Each structure stands twice: as structure tokens, then as C-alpha cells.
Amino acid sequence: MTAIEIRNLSKSFGAVRAVDGVSFTVKAGTVTGYLGPNGAGKTTTLRSLLGLVTPDSGEALVNGKRYRDMATPLNEVGAVLEATNFHPGRTAHNHLRLLCVAAGLPVARAEEALGQVGLAEAAGKRVGGFSLGMRQRLALASALLGEPKVYILDEPANGLDPAGIQWLRGFLRHLAHDRGAAVLVSSHVLSEVEQTVDDIVIIAAGRLVRQGTLAELTTNGEKTVRVRTTGDGELAPALEKAGATVERLDGGALRVHGLEPEEIGRIVLDQRVVLTEMIAERSDLQKVFLELTEER
Ligand SMILES: Nc1ncnc2c1ncn2[C@@H]1O[C@H](COP(=O)(O)OP(=O)(O)OP(=O)(O)O)[C@@H](O)[C@H]1O
Numbered sequence: 520m521t522a523i524e525i526r527n528l529s530k531s532f533g534a535v536r537a538v539d540g541v542s543f544t545v546k547a548g549t550v551t552g553y554l555g556p557n558g559a560g561k562t563t564t565l566r567s568l569l570g571l572v573t574p575d576s577g578e579a580l581v582n583g584k585r586y587r588d589m590a591t592p593l594n595e596v597g598a599v600l601e602a603t604n605f606h607p608g609r610t611a612h613n614h615l616r617l618l619c620v621a622a623g624l625p626v627a628r629a630e631e632a633l634g635q636v637g638l639a640e641a642a643g644k645r646v647g648g649f650s651l652g653m654r655q656r657l658a659l660a661s662a663l664l665g666e667p668k669v670y671i672l673d674e675p676a677n678g679l680d681p682a683g684i685q686w687l688r689g690f691l692r693h694l695a696h697d698r699g700a701a702v703l704v705s706s707h708v709l710s711e712v713e714q715t716v717d718d719i720v721i722i723a724a725g726r727l728v729r730q731g732t733l734a735e736l737t738t739n740g741e742k743t744v745r746v747r748t749t750g751d752g753e754l755a756p757a758l759e760k761a762g763a764t765v766e767r768l769d770g771g772a773l774r775v776h777g778l779e780p781e782e783i784g785r786i787v788l789d790q791r792v793v794l795t796e797m798i799a800e801r802s803d804l805q806k807v808f809l810e811l812t813e814e815r
């Protein structure tokens with residue numbers, strides 16, 4: 520089910536075509552990474568979805584609607600934008616309670632949301648003393664208040680330490696995979712999102728460069744596994760018999776096309792050879808990302 524739809528979206532600022540005819544969709548139950556180098560047009564696209572940028576042409580819809588046509592936007596879409604400003608003198612708890620009151624949500628949601636992002640203990644502290652990572656968590660908590668099924672997050676990993684990034688990955692996957700939410704998360708750092716996302720949309724200089732599932736973009740559909748064993752000669756014919764195509768590499772390793780690592784492992788076991796190396800190979804998405812973005 521399509522939860523977010525960007526259709527032929529264009530937006531210029533003066534002579535700069537920030538977004539140029541971009542189209543993509545985000546399905547419920549998936550995390551989609553919106554990737555591109557600095558200035559690619561990510562924030563402009565996300566702000567269009569939230570009614571903060573008026574497109575020159577095309578549409579940016581959540582649940583088939585424009586943001587400004589939503590009766591209760593906080594129940595439909597949760598957003599975390601870059602450089603969110605919080606009143607420094609307010610506590611985290613108060614900040615969220617005010618949002619609840621303004622949106623007609625039960626104030627108990629403030630405490631629940633702080634708990635969900637791991638800020639329960641900092642609830643009574645003034646936001647002015649928060650680290651960047653804590654501010655990101657607070658921004659995420661405000662997105663959770665209305666328990667929406669669509670999340671739009673602009674570089675939410677900025678300022679998080681490695682443990683925070685790890686936590687964020689798990690949390691976004693939980694929202695999508697356990698709660699059925701559609702999550703659109705932007706980043707200019709591929710490695711930040713490649714362990715989180717199901718789908719990827721790559722943009723550079725305002726134009727869509729590539730889109731697909733993570734698997735499609737990393738392997739173009741083909742998986743290979745490199746194996747090395749102590750038993751020469753016995754394994755390759757057994758793998759071929761099981762339907763694999765086997766390349767013999769320099770140094771005695773085999774590159775196996777067409778079998779899953781587990782299937783190969785079972786054949787190794789049957790052959791009673793000793794495995795010294797087994798690596799599932801994927802084309803390096805980082806390389807793909809750089810090549811794609813440098814082309815323009
Ligand atoms: N309000 C604005 N006024 C003028 N130019 C703008 C405005 N917003 C964005 N731009 C320009 O549009 C282009 C795309 O910017 P955008 O912020 O969407 O990129 P981004 O992909 O989010 O980049 P980053 O990774 O740096 O956040 C850039 O050239 C930027 O300078």
C-alpha cells in the first residue's frame with residue numbers, strides 16, 4: 520500500500536533547480552532511504568511533503584493527501600526535520616505536553632513518547648542543556664505523539680553516537696516492520712542507512728538517479744558466495760550438481776553463483792571438507808552510490 524507519493528515534483532529557488540521532476544513512492548511496512556550528497560534536494564522534497572515548501576509543479580502526498588488538507592496531521596504523519604528548534608528553557612516533558620495540547624492529543628502521550636525514545640530519565644531536564652543526540656531523540660518523540668503510520672525523517676542520525684545510531688536503526692525497523700508504518704529517512708551517508716532500509720531512492724542535483732530494493736541495488740538480483748576449503752576438487756562438482764555455476768578463482772577459492780550460503784554450507788558438510796573461508800559477496804553499495812552521485 521502506497522503511503523507516500525512524490526509525483527513529478529519540481530521546485531526551483533531562483534536559478535537553482537533544487538528538485539527536478541522527481542517521482543517515487545514509499546510503501547507501508549517499509550523503511551525507504553532517501554540518499555544523495557549535500558545539496559541533492561532531499562530536504563526540499565521532504566519539506567514539500569510537509570507543506571513547508573510549495574512545489575512549482577507535481578505533487579507530494581501522504582495517504583493520498585496534501586499536508587495542508589489533513590484535518591489531524593499529527594495523527595497522519597510524524598516528522599523530524601533538520602535543525603529543529605526547541606525553547607531552551609522548557610523541559611522535554613513540557614515541550615511535548617504543549618504539542619499534545621495544541622494538537623488535541625492526550626497529554627499522557629508525552630511521557631509515553633519520551634519512554635519510547637529512551638528519554639524518560641531526561642523528561643524533567645531543560646532542553647537547553649541537551650546534546651545534539653538528545654535533541655534528535657526529542658524531535659523523534661514529538662513525531663511519535665499522534666501515533667501516525669507515516670514518518671518523514673530528515674537526517675535523523677545527525678549528532679547521534681554509534682550506540683544512538685544503532686538504537687535508531689532498530690527503532691525505525693520496529694516502526695515499519697512491527698507497526699506497519701511507512702518510514703522515509705534521508706541521509707547523505709550511505710553507511711548510516713544501509714543496514715536499516717528495505718528500499719533506496721538516490722537523488723543527485725535534484726534528479727532521481729536510481730531506485731529499488733536494497734537487494735536490487737546491491738546485487739542486481741544476483742548473489743555470489745566465495746568459499747575456500749582444504750579439500751581440492753571435491754566441492755566444485757558437488758556444488759555444480761546442486762545447480763550452481765562455479766568460478767575457480769586464483770589461490771584456490773571458488774565463487775559460487777546461484778546457491779544460498781546455507782545450501783553451500785550443507786554441501787560442505789556432506790562433502791566433509793574443512794571450510795576455511797565463506798563470504799557472501801555483494802557489490803559494494805557505497806561504490807555504487809559514489810559512482811551514481813559523481814556522474815552528475
Ligand atoms: N530556501 C532556499 N532558498 C534558496 N535555495 C535553497 C533553499 N532551500 C534549498 N535551496 C537550494 O536547493 C538545493 C537543494 O537543497 P536541499 O536542502 O534540498 O538539499 P539536501 O539534499 O537536503 O542537502 P543536504 O545534504 O546538505 O541537507 C541546494 O542547492 C540548496 O542550496
Ligand SMILES: [Mg+2]
Nearest residue numbers: 561562563601
Ligand atoms: Mg538536507
